[in-house]
Amino acid sequence: MTPKQTRMAAIFAGLGFLLIAATVALTALEDNIVFFRSPSELAAKPVAPGTVLRIGGLVSEGSVTRDGLRAAFEVTDLSETIAVTYEGMLPDLFREGQGVVTEGRFDGNGMFIADTVLAKHDETYMPPEVADALKASGKWVPATETGGVQ
Amino acid sequence: MIAEIGHFVLVMAFGVALVQAFIPLWALYRGQSYGRDLAKRAAQLQVILLAISFAALTYGFLRSDFSLLIVYANSHEAKPWIYKFAGVWGNHEGSMLLWTLILAAYGAFFAQRAVALPDRFATMVLVVQGWLGSAFLAFLLFTSNPFARLLPAPFAGRGLTPILQDPALAAHPPLLYAGYVGFSMSFAFAIAVLTTDQPSRDWAKWMRPWILAAWIFLTLGIALGSFWAYYELGWGGFWFWDPVENASLMPWLSGTALLHSALVAERRDTLKRWTLLLAILTFSLSLAGTFLVRSGVLTSVHAFANDPERGIFILAILALFTGGALALYGRYLPRLSEDRSFAPVSREGLLLANNIFLAAATMTVFIGTIYPLVLDALDLGKISVGAPYFNTVFGPLTLPFIILLPLGPLLTWQAGRLIAPLNALLIAALASLLLVLGLWITQAGVPLIALLLIGGAVWLSLGALADLAQRLRPYGWQLVRQPWRLPATAFSAPLAHAGLAIMIIGVIAASMWQSETVVAAKAGETMEVAGRQLRFDGVREVEGPNYQAEQGQISYLSGPHQGKVLLPERRFYQAERGQTTEAAITSDISGHLYAVIGEAVAEKRVLRLWFHPLVALIWIGALLMALGGGFALRARMSKTGQGAA
Numbered sequence: 043m044t045p046k047q048t049r050m051a052a053i054f055a056g057l058g059f060l061l062i063a064a065t066v067a068l069t070a071l072e073d074n075i076v077f078f079r080s081p082s083e084l085a086a087k088p089v090a091p092g093t094v095l096r097i098g099g100l101v102s103e104g105s106v107t108r109d110g111l112r113a114a115f116e117v118t119d120l121s122e123t124i125a126v127t128y129e130g131m132l133p134d135l136f137r138e139g140q141g142v143v144t145e146g147r148f149d150g151n152g153m154f155i156a157d158t159v160l161a162k163h164d165e166t167y168m169p170p171e172v173a174d175a176l177k178a179s180g181k182w183v184p185a186t187e188t189g190g191v192q
Numbered sequence: 193m194i195a196e197i198g199h200f201v202l203v204m205a206f207g208v209a210l211v212q213a214f215i216p217l218w219a220l221y222r223g224q225s226y227g228r229d230l231a232k233r234a235a236q237l238q239v240i241l242l243a244i245s246f247a248a249l250t251y252g253f254l255r256s257d258f259s260l261l262i263v264y265a266n267s268h269e270a271k272p273w274i275y276k277f278a279g280v281w282g283n284h285e286g287s288m289l290l291w292t293l294i295l296a297a298y299g300a301f302f303a304q305r306a307v308a309l310p311d312r313f314a315t316m317v318l319v320v321q322g323w324l325g326s327a328f329l330a331f332l333l334f335t336s337n338p339f340a341r342l343l344p345a346p347f348a349g350r351g352l353t354p355i356l357q358d359p360a361l362a363a364h365p366p367l368l369y370a371g372y373v374g375f376s377m378s379f380a381f382a383i384a385v386l387t388t389d390q391p392s393r394d395w396a397k398w399m400r401p402w403i404l405a406a407w408i409f410l411t412l413g414i415a416l417g418s419f420w421a422y423y424e425l426g427w428g429g430f431w432f433w434d435p436v437e438n439a440s441l442m443p444w445l446s447g448t449a450l451l452h453s454a455l456v457a458e459r460r461d462t463l464k465r466w467t468l469l470l471a472i473l474t475f476s477l478s479l480a481g482t483f484l485v486r487s488g489v490l491t492s493v494h495a496f497a498n499d500p501e502r503g504i505f506i507l508a509i510l511a512l513f514t515g516g517a518l519a520l521y522g523r524y525l526p527r528l529s530e531d532r533s534f535a536p537v538s539r540e541g542l543l544l545a546n547n548i549f550l551a552a553a554t555m556t557v558f559i560g561t562i563y564p565l566v567l568d569a570l571d572l573g574k575i576s577v578g579a580p581y582f583n584t585v586f587g588p589l590t591l592p593f594i595i596l597l598p599l600g601p602l603l604t605w606q607a608g609r610l611i612a613p614l615n616a617l618l619i620a621a622l623a624s625l626l627l628v629l630g631l632w633i634t635q636a637g638v639p640l641i642a643l644l645l646i647g648g649a650v651w652l653s654l655g656a657l658a659d660l661a662q663r664l665r666p667y668g669w670q671l672v673r674q675p676w677r678l679p680a681t682a683f684s685a686p687l688a689h690a691g692l693a694i695m696i697i698g699v700i701a702a703s704m705w706q707s708e709t710v711v712a713a714k715a716g717e718t719m720e721v722a723g724r725q726l727r728f729d730g731v732r733e734v735e736g737p738n739y740q741a742e743q744g745q746i747s748y749l750s751g752p753h754q755g756k757v758l759l760p761e762r763r764f765y766q767a768e769r770g771q772t773t774e775a776a777i778t779s780d781i782s783g784h785l786y787a788v789i790g791e792a793v794a795e796k797r798v799l800r801l802w803f804h805p806l807v808a809l810i811w812i813g814a815l816l817m818a819l820g821g822g823f824a825l826r827a828r829m830s831k832t833g834q835g836a837a
Binding site for chain 2: 046048049052056059060063064066067068070071073074075076077078096108109110111129130131132134135174
């Protein structure tokens with residue numbers, strides 16, 4: 043082979059490899075994406091039990107009950123509500139009336155079994171997913187967004 | 193008054209940056225010789241002005257001057273001074289000022305050191321630095337003024353987010369930025385190579401130390417961020433594949449590729465075009481990382497601001513510099529001398545393979561990070577791509593990478609022969625294969641890919657040893673008699689590659705063999721974690737400098753740590769109305785016992801305990817990599833005498 047041909051062969055081998063890597067990546071992506079749904083979206087279009095998804099909203103006032111490590115609470119976007127159970131340690135800033143995002147799946151009875159519960163880092167911060175869910179349900183109060191400055 | 197001076201010199205720095213960006217360019221175009229000197233003076237003046245501005249802002253933070261908006265929003269009187277200081281970059285405006293200051297510092301340092309470089313080339317590098325400086329100073333002044341006033345001044349500030357009040361987090365942003373911004377140098381070099389018609393391959397030699405410096409800083413910055421997340425967030429993990437983490441990983445991966453391809457360009461006069469492209473892309477990824485983190489498109493602790501104007505401004509800077517650089521690349525590439533061809537089995541052949549793997553890794557991180565943003569922007573739904581995707585993709589990519597890696601340094605340049613390295617590595621191959629086999633028989637339930645990666649890491653570390661032996665062989669007795677006189681080059685690659693191997697072992701061990709226990713315990717209750725007997729003694733109140741804490745006490749009942757206690761805390765920050773979890777960690781040779789306390793449920797307390805085997809190897813590995821980079825940099829500095837860049 044001439045040097046030029048060698049070079050072309052190297053370039054094509056490299057591109058071919060990248061193409062294979064991209065295909066593998068996209069296949070893996072398809073199997074591993076997790077959708078985010080708000081309570082209103084779930085009420086309008088339920089998701090099959092067992093599908094992993096994230097739901098977010100506010101923790102309903104007065105809904106949190108604890109029994110040892112098990113916690114049960116409701117997530118609301120102020121028009122619809124989802125019942126959630128979680129077993130484990132709740133994050134620092136998990137509070138009634140505050141924003142929360144949880145990942146998990148529905149069981150057969152419409153109960154959302156959470157594997158992870160994410161709350162925000164400080165009291166004035168609202169996860170954007172939750173803010174959007176509240177906006178979509180028309181219950182958004184801008185003043186609660188950042189608590190003042192900015 | 194001090195703040196007004198800070199603001200005023202910031203405006204002056206913008207003016208100086210504009211001068212640096214355009215007037216030397218005009219001089220170059222006209223063939224006049226004053227350009228270089230002017231660019232040098234401008235670069236030096238710029239760093240002085242920005243340092244004054246930064247000092248003025250720091251003064252505002254240390255004095256708790258709440259008439260400054262960002263001091264009010266991010267600081268509080270009752271905060272230890274070190275966090276008042278770190279608070280300067282614990283917010284959007286201040287951190288962008290730090291970014292710009294580091295950019296100017298690199299420019300001035302280059303102006304100082306690059307005495308031996310040709311005029312046109314050095315001038316052009318400084319001009320590109322001037323472009324970048326102008327863009328970021330405009331961003332600061334027009335969208336993110338750190339000196340904005342708040343009148344009348346409030347009596348108390350809102351404080352710094354409590355989880356950022358931590359020593360590791362005080363150092364994380366400066367290190368990370370020194371890495372990100374350091375790649376602006378290789379970017380500027382690439383533009384200068386393309387536009388000033390560099391006939392020789394010397395530019396790769398000039399570029400290498402700057403790549404090395406940026407890479408070392410970025411490695412340390414990422415490692416520190418990961419370590420902080422591990423002990424401060426209380427989630428027990430060391431890497432979450434969070435988009436913000438990925439934003440720093442992408443320039444690191446492509447920067448690692450650049451480091452190796454520039455070596456080939458320097459030694460073998462080939463892969464030059466690819467090296468220039470990588471130099472452009474690596475800095476673009478740094479800018480993209482800044483955009484992702486600073487624009488508020490991501491949900492994270494880093495998203496200080498949700499101002500769309502800022503996001504658009506950074507996106508415009510990103511588009512302008514990436515697009516402009518790629519256009520120059522397309523236009524001037526044909527002028528570059530031809531790349532030489534080479535045999536696939538040679539050191540440069542293996543380095544090319546390294547680059548292909550690293551490029552593929554960068555691409556997969558990019559896809560996983562950008563895809564959710566694109567879907568969201570197109571209103572096609574909100575998704576998240578989590579650890580399972582990245583783990584699925586990274587395992588199969590890493591394995592062949594580390595299997596090929598040890599061959600590279602043992603092969604010669606040009607046309608190598610496989611027989612020599614294979615001879616040297618025969619024992620390494622056998623040992624790692626036996627290890628994988630042994631693990632496979634004894635560790636049922638652990639995925640095969642994890643075991644193969646451990647075997648691969650052992651093979652890689654033995655390969656690094658063989659490489660070290662080969663490099664040290666010519667020195668014979670000097671090894672024992674005067675080890676400090678050995679050349680730094682002998683240690684660079686072996687240390688960095690061994691660091692990677694050690695890190696991989698830590699990652700796999702801590703992910704595969706960790707054990708986790710969550711219990712609700714009464715005071716006096718005993719429990720067992722990974723064979724260690726522990727007792728929960730109860731909780732007491734503790735007073736910190738600017739927080740109150742609930743401190744749990746857990747004692748060891750048996751084993752080598754018998755009598756020792758773990759003291760995890762939950763801290764409540766009054767001023768910030770925030771709360772943090774402070775994990776308690778016992779470290780020994782086998783790993784970390786990691787304890788966190790949660791809330792009270794009736795008379796019980798929720799406790800979360802992990803055992804993370806060998807987890808410290810992750811950060812030790814990263815340190816070794818940076819150290820290897822340091823040796824390479826040191827070798828380069830002494831070789832070029834003055835270290836003429």
